[in-house]
Amino acid sequence: MTNLIKNNKIYFFIFFFLTFFLFLYGKDIAGLLDAKWIIKYPKHLVFPLAKYLSGFVKWLMDDANFIIFSFRDFTRFIAWIIEIPYNLILALISKGFLSGQGQDAKEILAPLSWMSVIAIIMFMALYTKDKLLVFLVFFAFLYLAIFGQWKSSMVTLSSIVIAVPVGVVIGLFLGILSYKSEILEKIISPVLDLMQTIPVFAYLVPILVMFGFGPVAALIATIIYAMPPMVRTTLLALKNIDPQIKESGLMSGCTKRQLMWRVLIPTSKPTLMIGVNQVIMLSLNMVIIASMIGAGGLGYDVLASLRRLNIGAGIETGVAIVVLAIALDRLSQAFVNIKTERKKINISFLKRYSRIIFLFLFIIIIYFLSTYLPFLKSFPEHLVINTSAFWESLIKYININYFDTLESIKVTLLTYFMLPIKRFLLGVPWPWFVLIISLIGWHYGRLKLAMLCFLLSLFIVFTGLWEKAMVTIYLCGSSVIIASIIGIPLGIWAGISSKANRVLTVIIDTLQTLPSFVYLIPVVMLFRVGDFTAMLAVILYSLAPAVRYTAHGIKNINKEIVDAGLICGCSQRQILLKIKLPLAIPEILLGINQTIMLALSMLVITALVGTRELGQEVYIALTKADIGRGLVAGLCVAFISIIADRIIKSGSDRLKIKYGMK
Amino acid sequence: MTIIRRYFVFLISIVFFGLSTSSIAVESKDPIKLTLHDWTGQLITTNIMAEVLKKAGYNIELVPADYIAQFAGLQTGDLHVAMEMWETTGRDAIDEYTADGRVVNVGSTGMDAIEEWWYPTYMKEKCPGLPNWEALNDCAEAFSIPETAPKGRYLGGPVTWGGFDDERVEALELDWEVIHAGTDAALFGELESAYQRKAPIMLWVYAPHWAPSKFDGEFVDFPPYTAECYNDPSWGVNPNLAYDCGKPRGPIWKVASSMLKDKWPGAYDAVEAFTLDSNEMGNLVAAVDLDGNTVEAVVADWMTNNEDRWSSWIK
Numbered sequence: 013m014t015n016l017i018k019n020n021k022i023y024f025f026i027f028f029f030l031t032f033f034l035f036l037y038g039k040d041i042a043g044l045l046d047a048k049w050i051i052k053y054p055k056h057l058v059f060p061l062a063k064y065l066s067g068f069v070k071w072l073m074d075d076a077n078f079i080i081f082s083f084r085d086f087t088r089f090i091a092w093i094i095e096i097p098y099n100l101i102l103a104l105i106s107k108g109f110l111s112g113q114g115q116d117a118k119e120i121l122a123p124l125s126w127m128s129v130i131a132i133i134m135f136m137a138l139y140t141k142d143k144l145l146v147f148l149v150f151f152a153f154l155y156l157a158i159f160g161q162w163k164s165s166m167v168t169l170s171s172i173v174i175a176v177p178v179g180v181v182i183g184l185f186l187g188i189l190s191y192k193s194e195i196l197e198k199i200i201s202p203v204l205d206l207m208q209t210i211p212v213f214a215y216l217v218p219i220l221v222m223f224g225f226g227p228v229a230a231l232i233a234t235i236i237y238a239m240p241p242m243v244r245t246t247l248l249a250l251k252n253i254d255p256q257i258k259e260s261g262l263m264s265g266c267t268k269r270q271l272m273w274r275v276l277i278p279t280s281k282p283t284l285m286i287g288v289n290q291v292i293m294l295s296l297n298m299v300i301i302a303s304m305i306g307a308g309g310l311g312y313d314v315l316a317s318l319r320r321l322n323i324g325a326g327i328e329t330g331v332a333i334v335v336l337a338i339a340l341d342r343l344s345q346a347f348v349n350i351k352t353e354r355k356k357i358n359i360s361f362l363k364r365y366s367r368i369i370f371l372f373l374f375i376i377i378i379y380f381l382s383t384y385l386p387f388l389k390s391f392p393e394h395l396v397i398n399t400s401a402f403w404e405s406l407i408k409y410i411n412i413n414y415f416d417t418l419e420s421i422k423v424t425l426l427t428y429f430m431l432p433i434k435r436f437l438l439g440v441p442w443p444w445f446v447l448i449i450s451l452i453g454w455h456y457g458r459l460k461l462a463m464l465c466f467l468l469s470l471f472i473v474f475t476g477l478w479e480k481a482m483v484t485i486y487l488c489g490s491s492v493i494i495a496s497i498i499g500i501p502l503g504i505w506a507g508i509s510s511k512a513n514r515v516l517t518v519i520i521d522t523l524q525t526l527p528s529f530v531y532l533i534p535v536v537m538l539f540r541v542g543d544f545t546a547m548l549a550v551i552l553y554s555l556a557p558a559v560r561y562t563a564h565g566i567k568n569i570n571k572e573i574v575d576a577g578l579i580c581g582c583s584q585r586q587i588l589l590k591i592k593l594p595l596a597i598p599e600i601l602l603g604i605n606q607t608i609m610l611a612l613s614m615l616v617i618t619a620l621v622g623t624r625e626l627g628q629e630v631y632i633a634l635t636k637a638d639i640g641r642g643l644v645a646g647l648c649v650a651f652i653s654i655i656a657d658r659i660i661k662s663g664s665d666r667l668k669i670k671y672g673m674k
Numbered sequence: 675m676t677i678i679r680r681y682f683v684f685l686i687s688i689v690f691f692g693l694s695t696s697s698i699a700v701e702s703k704d705p706i707k708l709t710l711h712d713w714t715g716q717l718i719t720t721n722i723m724a725e726v727l728k729k730a731g732y733n734i735e736l737v738p739a740d741y742i743a744q745f746a747g748l749q750t751g752d753l754h755v756a757m758e759m760w761e762t763t764g765r766d767a768i769d770e771y772t773a774d775g776r777v778v779n780v781g782s783t784g785m786d787a788i789e790e791w792w793y794p795t796y797m798k799e800k801c802p803g804l805p806n807w808e809a810l811n812d813c814a815e816a817f818s819i820p821e822t823a824p825k826g827r828y829l830g831g832p833v834t835w836g837g838f839d840d841e842r843v844e845a846l847e848l849d850w851e852v853i854h855a856g857t858d859a860a861l862f863g864e865l866e867s868a869y870q871r872k873a874p875i876m877l878w879v880y881a882p883h884w885a886p887s888k889f890d891g892e893f894v895d896f897p898p899y900t901a902e903c904y905n906d907p908s909w910g911v912n913p914n915l916a917y918d919c920g921k922p923r924g925p926i927w928k929v930a931s932s933m934l935k936d937k938w939p940g941a942y943d944a945v946e947a948f949t950l951d952s953n954e955m956g957n958l959v960a961a962v963d964l965d966g967n968t969v970e971a972v973v974a975d976w977m978t979n980n981e982d983r984w985s986s987w988i989k
Contacts, residue, residue: 225747304740537867620856
């Protein structure tokens with residue numbers, strides 16, 4: 013082991029040289045040996061997995077039977093269970109309670125007025141005793157009303173109100189379970205990877221078939237996509253708890269359940285909240301895709317306005333999603349941080365519940381008044397602000413005046429950064445590439461990891477998607493490199509200064525929840541269709557975890573170590589460079605890991621601007637309703653990210669051991 | 675607290691009783707679900723159909739859905755009617771899902787889709803030979819950008835639209851490079867950007883759409899499409915290769931779930947009878963996208979002006 017680490021550099025150089033050599037002369041060698049398969053995997057040897065998968069799903073939906081009920085009955089039952097609370101909330105805040113269907117429906121009870129909804133949300137903020145938050149949610153929801161987004165945003169809100177708690181609760185339990193049982197952890201972990209990395213488009217059609225067309229299918233897709241970070245952070249948080257805390261809990265006589273819910277979970281709250289934050293953000297991220305399968309709401313508005321090239325309307329609606337995300341996130345964070353006070357017993361009923369009673373009175377009064385005063389029922393239309401013209405002229409101005417400058421930046425980056433990477437990846441013969449990946453796996457995780465890397469990359473070869481996979485790696489790789497170069501310094505800054513942290517968090521939340529479609533089209537207008545545009549979109553979206561994890565890593569360093577450094581007379585600079593940064597590296601690596609995951613998940617979106625990689629394959633499969641083809645391409649994306657994930661995690665673990673953190 | 679109780683009571687009443695108020699004029703009062711997509715033309719056709727069916731007494735619900743993803747819903751009977759399925763872009767999906775009879779093709783809407791290479795009029799100054807396709811090679815350079823120079827750059831539709839542009843360029847020996855946009859939003863985003871700068875652009879445009887009415891321009895005249903041109907290499911300008919002609923112009927179909935015919939045969943007949951022509955549609959789309967009217971207003975207008983037409987559909 014030590015020998016190997018010592019000889020690392022020599023090995024590295026030998027392999028690098030060999031790889032480069034093969035990249036330059038691979039084609040000639042293949043020609044000499046008369047073995048074209050080295051460069052290009054022969055088509056007739058491609059394993060037709062896609063066909064089998066399509067067949068299986070068809071069988072599952074049409075013929076599978078569990079004695080008394082069919083598989084479809086089962087999935088429809090689940091859909092029905094989720095539909096009840098969803099419809100209730102939807103009726104309450106958006107549609108009103110109706111009797112009858114379609115245009116015959118009569119309104120029994122009108123939905124809550126926009127004023128009442130704002131009142132309720134402010135009341136919730138007030139409950140947390142955070143005055144700033146009250147203002148925040150007020151203005152956030154006022155934005156929705158003023159910019160004419162109220163109706164759609166209430167539809168979206170209903171689905172979020174269902175999807176987030178379900179995702180958080182399931183995620184928390186799965187996290188706890190996998191903390192308790194190592195076997196379960198090993199089973200769940202790859203499933204999570206698949207859930208997070210198979211592009212949503214790949215399983216959209218099967219979900220539609222199983223759960224029916226409409227908001228419920230969209231909800232389920234949202235939960236599948238948004239839940240994994242919760243499981244991961246739960247596990248991470250529980251594992252990182254100081255053993256002393258656990259022991260003190262045991263010593264004071266906790267039962268197992270008490271230990272978990274009274275000691276471990278409360279201690280890990282700060283990390284858990286990162287998970288909740290991610291679930292909210294990712295749920296809102298799915299809004300666009302969910303609207304493609306019948307969820308309606310804000311996502312539909314974004315798509316429709318961008319198809320009309322009404323960029324202003326797209327931005328307004330996109331910002332509405334962001335505003336909703338930030339308000340909900342801050343509210344949930346504040347709720348967790350409420351200081352539990354001892355209940356005062358001898359307060360009268362009226363006094364204790366005075367606020368709730370006031371709220372209900374307010375809602376009832378508004379309800380009855382709204383029959384006479386229509387502006388109470390829905391926000392008056394003539395007060396709605398429309399900024400379309402402003403955005404349109406802004407883009408036009410940039411387009412006319414700065415297009416050439418932007419073009420030259422683009423050409424430079426393309427020729428000196430992106431294209432060399434692309435040529436290199438596509439030039440190296442696949443057998444050599446598989447070997448290198450396996451060797452890296454062996455270096456970090458011995459036989460097990462090496463086998464994993466080997467088998468997963470062979471899967472990509474045998475399904476005939478190698479070339480597209482390489483383009484995928486090129487696109488994601490270049491984006492991740494740039495995202496890390498930008499993100500990590502920002503994260504360090506946020507880790508040191510809390511002011512910077514506050515500003516950066518808002519920016520990052522915005523980037524992560526603003527539907528990428530909103531900025532994709534203006535970017536296309538300025539940079540044309542192509543890889544560069546795709547890379548910009550991927551960077552913008554995947555920047556967030558690089559910043560967030562770095563900041564978290566720097567902030568959460570054991571204070572005693574920093575103090576020890578101070579006592580030894582380190583300067584601030586030395587503390588940052590010699591103590592904080594190295595200790596934060598495992599966390600930073602996890603951030604990069606997440607950046608890679610997000611970059612891969614953006615591929616489907618970049619396929620919308622015409623990139624030719626696995627994302628496009630998934631997108632084609634979706635438009636041709638080819639379930640198998642989509643799933644196979646989706647699995648290839650997932651496998652790329654699993655290989656990256658495993659290697660980075662092993663690297664991170666090694667460093668942790670090296671620094672004595674584990 | 676009364677309001678809570680009221681909500682509660684109504685919730686229960688909805689769950690247990692409140693499902694339908696019945697009248698017997700039509701086969702079933704269950705709502706027929708029509709899908710809405712994200713382009714204006716489709717919203718107009720669907721809304722016209724919905725209004726007509728309402729006049730016949732049917733209960734209608736409009737559901738936003740994706741163009742392709744909706745087929746899963748049509749197949750299971752969760753959705754019932756999709757008013758626009760373009761021959762040019764939806765052929766594969768139609769074939770795939772109508773195969774087992776659970777989705778049926780209800781016939782043409784009467785509108786024909788045009789898809790072809792298109793350029794803004796200001797490019798005619800730089801390339802006076804247009805719209806004749808033979809001029810394309812003379813001014814390829816005028817249409818080039820740094821990445822494609824000296825070849826011209828043609829922005830094609832998403833690969834999923836098909837269209838055989840790569841083959842066309844090869845067969846007609848054009849010095850052009852085909853770049854595929856991923857969506858039509860990206861496609862028209864580039865058009866708008868180029869139009870603002872009066873920059874060269876040649877791209878895939880289709881009609882009925884708002885773009886040909888908003889921007890001044892023309893389609894390129896290729897040798898007209900025939901079936902032989904696509905199947906038989908010896909046909910046309912290039913004796914060795916197929917696709918040496920323009921794109922086909924296909925009808926826009928209506929599709930429906932097979933449930934529609936079983937449960938609401940009258941509605942099925944009405945959907946089958948529905949026709950509009952392309953010019954009429956172009957005017958309606960322009961009234962919405964360019965003149966800023968709402969879809970509802972334009973549809974209501976159409977309904978009052980064409981009463982004898984739609985009333986014959988629901989006889």
